[in-house]
Amino acid sequence: VPELPEVETVRRGIAPVLEGATIERAEIADVRLTRPFDPAIVADALVGEQIAAVDRRGKYLLVRLGSGRTLVIHLRMTGSLSHAPTGELPDDAYRRATLGLDTGTEVAYRDVRRFGTWELLEPDDLDPYLGARLGSEPLGTAFTGRSLARAAAGRRAPVKSFLLDQRRIAGLGNIYADEALWRARVNPRRPAGELTANEYARLHRAIRAALRRGVELRGSTLSTYVTPDGSPGGMQDEFHVYGRLGEPCDRCGRPIERIVLGGRGTWFCPHCQPEPA
DNA sequence: AGGTGGACCCGAACGC
DNA sequence: TGCGTTCGGGTCCACC
Numbered sequence: 001v002p003e004l005p006e007v008e009t010v011r012r013g014i015a016p017v018l019e020g021a022t023i024e025r026a027e028i029a030d031v032r033l034t035r036p037f038d039p040a041i042v043a044d045a046l047v048g049e050q051i052a053a054v055d056r057r058g059k060y061l062l063v064r065l066g067s068g069r070t071l072v073i074h075l076r077m078t079g080s081l082s083h084a085p086t087g088e089l090p091d092d093a094y095r096r097a098t099l100g101l102d103t104g105t106e107v108a109y110r111d112v113r114r115f116g117t118w119e120l121l122e123p124d125d126l127d128p129y130l131g132a133r134l135g136s137e138p139l140g141t142a143f144t145g146r147s148l149a150r151a152a153a154g155r156r157a158p159v160k161s162f163l164l165d166q167r168r169i170a171g172l173g174n175i176y177a178d179e180a181l182w183r184a185r186v187n188p189r190r191p192a193g194e195l196t197a198n199e200y201a202r203l204h205r206a207i208r209a210a211l212r213r214g215v216e217l218r219g220s221t222l223s224t225y226v227t228p229d230g231s232p233g234g235m236q237d238e239f240h241v242y243g244r245l246g247e248p249c250d251r252c253g254r255p256i257e258r259i260v261l262g263g264r265g266t267w268f269c270p271h272c273q274p275e276p277a
Numbered sequence: 278a279g280g281t282g283g284a285c286c287c288g289a290a291c292g293c
Numbered sequence: 294t295g296c297g298t299t300c301g302g303g304t305c306c307a308c309c
Contacts, residue, residue: 001301001302001303002303003303032285032286059303074303074304075303076286076302076303076304077286077287077301077302077303078286078287078288078302112286112287112288113285113286113287113288113302114285114286114287115285115286115302115303115304117304133304154279155279155280156279156280157279157280157281161280161281164303166303166304173302173303174301174302174303262280262281262282263281263282263283263301263302264301264302264303265300265301265302279309280308280309281307281308281309282306282307282308282309283305283306283307283308284304284305284306284307285303285304285305286301286302287301288300288301289299289300289301290298290299290300291297291298291299291300292296292297292298292299293295293296293297293298
């Protein structure tokens, strides 16, 4: 499940391969990937482009091209990128796109569930596209406990749902939201607008700590996600609550509970993260 | 306008 | 064994 740490890990792995290279061949084998645009037309437009940089914003990968356009890649649930330096990718029924570079390297996009997207944006379209979808970067300087509290003021949705809103915080997903709430000792059901300033200060620190640890460990590998060199991440071995129904809390030893919030599995420690009295 | 729930996918896990 | 059913998760969209 690629969230900010997983996407950042993919970026760090693939950027050295792509940056400076020119795309000689492009094949997009899935109409869903570029919908509503014709995949053949998008592929043709990529050919001849030199890749200037690979950046990340939230869970989006930004492949910046020499023409000024940007290929915006979202891995969604099961997307991943890999590369074969010799240009000989292994057979893969789930490969959805291939880029052949002038360096001789082939880059493969794999996606089992086909939720991922490739969008080729014109220079003027990128900022409005991202601006409409994403709030501040949680590991950047604009993200503070105070800004978090301000954004949450008056909101009655559960704080967990609030944390998952990409227009507030860019890059937090189901796993790291649960982990951050556990670290901050905040119950996921609490209405977002009812947390105290102190709780938002704790939550701010907890979000950054959880994400930074995830980046350090190169993300978490649950089923299909792997880093671009094919190795698994290490964060899954450090989950405090995610997926740990019934297991003892790392702080107090009492069993972790599972509820559903906003249609999403939510794990927490009812003792460390109590409902308000 | 904020909030919620379904659709999109498909393999894995589960139930009979 | 083998079938059918359920589940999940990021984002968008329809609806309240």
